[in-house]
Amino acid sequence: MLVVEDLVKRYDRFVAVDHLSMTVERGHVFGFVGPNGAGKTTTMRIAATLLAPTSGSVRVAGFDVMEEPIKVRRKIGYMPDFFGVYDNLKAMEYLDFYGASYGIPYKERQKTAEGLLNLVGLANKRDNYVDSLSRGMKQRLCLARSLMHDPELLILDEPASGMDPRARVELKNILKELKNMGKTILISSHILSELSEMCDSIGIIEHGRLVVSGDVKNIMETVSGRLTVRIKLLDDMDRAINILKEQPLVSDIFQEDDMLEIGYKGKDEDLWPLLKTLVASDVPIISFSKTDGNLEKVFMEVTQDEEMV
Amino acid sequence: MKRWFNNPVLAGELKIRMRSWRTVLMIMGYLAIMLAIAYLFLETSMQTLSRYGSVNISRDLGLQLYTILAVIQFMLIIILIPAQTAGSISGEREKQTLDLLLCTPLSSLAIVLGKMLSSMSFVLLLTIASIPLFSLVFLFGGIAPMDIITLFVFYLITAFAVGSIGIFCSVLFKKTVTATVAAYIVIFALGIITLLLGAYMTSEFAGKNPHFSGVYIAFPFYLNPAIGLFDLLGQQSGGTGGVGLTILGVSSAMYNANVAMTGGLSWMAQKLGVWGTNSVVISVIAIILLLISAWVVKPVRVLKTHSSKRHSADASVN
Known part of the structure; x- marks a missing residue:
């Protein structure tokens, strides 16, 4: 049309x-x-x-x-x-x-x-x-x-x-x-x-x-194939970001106040080693949670530019 | 022709216009000004008439009243029309209704013409509303009904010409205020420049041809509808009662047949008279201005002479 x-x-x-x-x-x-x-x-x-x-x-x-x-x-x-x-x-x-x-x-x-x-x-x-x-x-x-x-x-x-x-x-x-x-x-x-x-x-x-x-459906599927993890920190934001950047499965990192949002290409079972690494490096994590992917995420990802850390 | 008058823009404009109180107040104000002037003139002249009353004086008074009314009406039209037309396209742009109109299949010429005809019909309404005032002239004689009709036709042509300048400015300038100011400046500047230039050319001609006994009318005069008006009035009053072209140093002699005429477009002036030629010239200019306006309003302009893949710049950048 x-x-x-x-x-x-x-x-x-x-x-x-x-x-x-x-x-x-x-x-x-x-x-x-x-x-x-x-x-x-x-x-x-x-x-x-x-x-x-x-x-x-x-x-x-x-x-x-x-x-x-x-x-x-x-x-x-x-x-x-x-x-x-x-x-x-x-x-x-x-x-x-x-x-x-x-x-x-x-x-x-x-x-x-x-x-x-x-x-x-x-x-x-x-x-x-x-x-x-x-x-x-x-x-x-x-x-x-x-x-x-x-x-x-x-x-x-x-x-x-x-x-x-x-x-x-x-x-x-x-x-x-x-x-x-x-x-x-x-x-x-x-x-x-x-x-x-x-x-x-x-x-x-x-x-x-x-x-x-x-297709909306296809895009949703692409997104759900990728995990989004929200990590809340007390402090040491920069150190956490540096550690995360070294992780091969972390695709992108967004910072929002004391919250980090990361795209993670691994599966659920790959998540806990990530948490372990962060905790082992003495990063003061107070919350670590997986969120569902949605279209907002795609939007944020593809229009990241300046917002990206 | 039928399609022109079956123009939705015209119909819509008329509906909106006739609904507003502003229109009613404008007609009232317009007639009040004309009436006041006619009254003042009659009041002073009637004393003259009662003292030295004769058929001739009565006829002259009628002609004078007619001339005064005609000139006032002409001035009112010149003053009102730019205000009417200069906002027509820029106003749509400001109200953000122009895009909605442009994405209909209406051609941009139809839109421009709709606006133009709506302003002209307003002038027609004003002139028709002034007919009772004009008929005062018939009390004294000297002017035939046909004269008044001719005068009104000339008003419409003038309104068309002046209006096209208003529309042209409205298309060129984004803001109505700018467009209105520009339209007034252009119209009054044109009025003065054509007069001065015409007068200069006339004196030049007279200097070079001291023995020429005919009538020389410089081309710039044909661009000025005021010249047409004075010529028309002079012709209608037989070159005596009215103002005529005497102010331009042209005597009523030219209304006699067999007067040699020269100057630009004299071949046409010989057939149509000065005011007729004037009407033709300003109408042609108005049509050209309207066509350019329609072209500029057009959102997507393809230059047919170029290859179809190349497009001209668009009208608005926003």
């Missing part, structure tokens, strides 16, 4: 997207994760025909975004991370306006708008002015707007940002429903846990590069 090939976007010297390639299958929900400024929004804007790439190509349903932008626009529903609404327009009129922009006949777009207001739970707000709605409601209305022309691919840039927990749950339910309707969804977030439940596959982007991508 969405094919990104060797995409590069450069602003003067700054490279926002750096040779990024990825594919989103039809009917899939693809989670696009990365820290702020990693290039998620840029990639999405290019896919939404709002930005020209420096090189590389993006195809939506077979149409190149540069060569046939109008055809691409009919296929996609785009919801930007920040968006505004018109004052003096009612929710229903707001949807009607965008419906008209897609050239949908009046009666049809009225019907679609009613249906979408129901879907996003705003049916009772149809005659309220858009600027009187809460942020969460505006976001749902914007989602409804992006669905007016029944697009095949939804590009949602941080749709859950600024939503309270309740609104997030509601959004998840709406997205599930959309997935059941057969929509392909590209959704971005800088918070991974938000996405892990509802995505089929994820891609982690950093500095404009896709560092990991694939």
Whole structure:
């Protein structure tokens, strides 16, 4: 449905997207994760025909975004991370306006708008002015707007940002429903846990590069094949780190206050010799525990950079 | 043509515009200013009329009132239109609604035209609202209803030209405040520069051709709708009552047939008159500005002359 090939976007010297390639299958929900400024929004804007790439190509349903932008626009529903609404327009009129922009006949777009207001739970707000709605409601209305022309691919840039927990749950339910309707969804977030439940596959982007991508299940398996150990120390952090660095099975080390978190490639039975070594070296350990791997971990690992000791 | 007027941007703009109190207050303020001026003029002139009343004076008074109203309305349009149009695209950008509009299949030209037509329809509304005031002129005679219609058509053309500068600035500048200030500066600078340049060229011409008995109109004059307005008013009042082009040293003689005309575009001025030529010139410039605006607004611009793999720079960097 969405094919990104060797995409590069450069602003003067700054490279926002750096040779990024990825594919989103039809009917899939693809989670696009990365820290702020990693290039998620840029990639999405290019896919939404709002930005020209420096090189590389993006195809939506077979149409190149540069060569046939109008055809691409009919296929996609785009919801930007920040968006505004018109004052003096009612929710229903707001949807009607965008419906008209897609050239949908009046009666049809009225019907679609009613249906979408129901879907996003705003049916009772149809005659309220858009600027009187809460942020969460505006976001749902914007989602409804992006669905007016029944697009095949939804590009949602941080749709859950600024939503309270309740609104997030509601959004998840709406997205599930959309997935059941057969929509392909590209959704971005800088918070991974938000996405892990509802995505089929994820891609982690950093500095404009896709560092990991694939099935959520596969990624989870990769992670669970590796142990994460949390070690709490009273003191002597540096010495502990030096000792750990010498261990061949320790893959990476994160420091967080008085806590060390390490990736361990060995099995459970390899763990106690590690503890023994540390204790034998008089490192004041007060807690040593194995934690389950999760997507957060993958995210931390692949986006480590400065955080890494 | 039908597609232009079936423009969702225009429909939406009109709905939003007509709902706000600002529009109502603007129309009220607009009419109040015109009414106050008309009243003051009539109040002072009626005394003259009652003392030396004759058909001729009555006719002149009507023409004077007409000229005053026409000039005031022209000035109000010049002042109002940039404020209306300079925020049209930059405002969407500031409200973060432009992207949503651009990722619909609407062409950028349709978006720009929608904004333009909405501003023009506001001018149309203002001028129509002023018709009762203008009809005061009919009490005195000297002006036919057709004259007023022609004048209003000229207003629309002026609004189109001035509005296109506003839209152009709105596209170029990110902030509405900057765009508005820039639009006013450009419009007033153009107004003054074309006048000065035209006047300079006229005196140059007169210096070089001391025996020329026809009418010379320098090209810069055609860029200035104020010239068109004065010409139109002069023509309508038969070159007597109105201000006419006398201020430019051009007598009403040129409205007589067979006057030799020279200067840039004189072939067109001979057929369409000065104000007609002026309308054509400013309309052409406005159309060019709108096309450039649409091109700049376009988020993804492919230069067809280059190979399809090479893309031009994008419109916004953020």
